[in-house]
Amino acid sequence: MTTHPEPTGSLEAMPAETTPSALLAPSLRRLEQLARLKPDWDSYGALPPFGSAVAQARRLLETVAGQFGAEISEGAAPFAIAPLAVGGIQLQWRGPSGEIEVEVSPDGEFGYLLIEAEGTNRSFQEGDHVGSFDLLALVTKVLSPRSDI
Amino acid sequence: MEAIGDADALYRRLAPSQVNPDGSVNSAAYKRRGLPDPSISVDLARLTTPERALAGFAERGFGLGVLTAGAVRALGLSVHHDPLPASRAHAVIEGANDRVKCRLLAEATAILIPVRLPDR
Numbered sequence: 001m002t003t004h005p006e007p008t009g010s011l012e013a014m015p016a017e018t019t020p021s022a023l024l025a026p027s028l029r030r031l032e033q034l035a036r037l038k039p040d041w042d043s044y045g046a047l048p049p050f051g052s053a054v055a056q057a058r059r060l061l062e063t064v065a066g067q068f069g070a071e072i073s074e075g076a077a078p079f080a081i082a083p084l085a086v087g088g089i090q091l092q093w094r095g096p097s098g099e100i101e102v103e104v105s106p107d108g109e110f111g112y113l114l115i116e117a118e119g120t121n122r123s124f125q126e127g128d129h130v131g132s133f134d135l136l137a138l139v140t141k142v143l144s145p146r147s148d149i
Numbered sequence: 150m151e152a153i154g155d156a157d158a159l160y161r162r163l164a165p166s167q168v169n170p171d172g173s174v175n176s177a178a179y180k181r182r183g184l185p186d187p188s189i190s191v192d193l194a195r196l197t198t199p200e201r202a203l204a205g206f207a208e209r210g211f212g213l214g215v216l217t218a219g220a221v222r223a224l225g226l227s228v229h230h231d232p233l234p235a236s237r238a239h240a241v242i243e244g245a246n247d248r249v250k251c252r253l254l255a256e257a258t259a260i261l262i263p264v265r266l267p268d269r
Contacts (some may be wrong), residue, residue, distance in 0.1 A: 034166060042164045042178075043206050044190055080169045082177040090177045092169075101176060101248065113176075113248035126248045 023065045023077050030081045046085035056108035057089040095143040110135045151230040155219030158194035160202045165210040165264040174258040179251040189242040196238035212264035220257040
């Protein structure tokens with residue numbers, strides 16, 4: 001069973017490499033990189049990420065890092081961040097309970113694909129126009145330790 | 150128009166930002182612009198070469214993914230030859246209208262020519 005460091009209850013007491021700001025830095029650099037993409041960045045006519053999508057993605061990253069940073073350190077950072085051809089951003093988290101792909105649309109709306117492993121099978125659940133609260137609950141579900149272990 | 154068999158290989162250009170840190174293809178590589186029955190452009194491998202499929206893009210760090218028509222059809226999608234004046238090998242995958250199909254297309258894609266990743 002994987003164990004996680006106990007929350008210390010204080011940012012000052014945390015090792016520097018596990019503070020939310022330290023966890024966020026590579027992801028924020030990645031967002032900055034994607035924000036500089038030019039039209040047709042994929043050679044198939046893609047739009048560059050909209051500023052509103054980048055800003056919303058940043059807010060989501062900060063929220064997840066702030067909520068989980070002390071508990072699971074590196075897992076609070078997304079596994080991947082990719083641009084969407086429509087001008088949005090996709091963030092992916094992997095955790096003990098599965099994986100979630102979060103789409104941020106050009107106007108900042110959330111959609112998702114949740115993948116849960118059940119033995120050798122996988123189940124998929126997707127949704128559109130998801131509120132921040134519900135989305136955070138899904139990310140929490142993925143990043144939290146499995147309850148069946 | 151060429152008939153495309155299940156064993157036919159299809160090439161898909163991959164931008165550096167579409168490959169995950171572990172080398173797998175990100176599902177975003179198959180997400181298009183939200184239009185009904187979106188079409189995903191690919192090249193029919195036997196009518197081109199990897200170098201021609203990447204012509205003009207390799208220097209920008211692009212790589213090349215490959216998947217079979219059979220893998221596409223196994224997902225309930227269609228693939229057909231759609232030659233263009235600029236590309237006789239052009240084909241389209243249609244029906245990828247949900248996130249699950251895009252994810253499974255990405256998982257069915259192998260990397261033939263790696264992307265050159267920018268510093269992350």
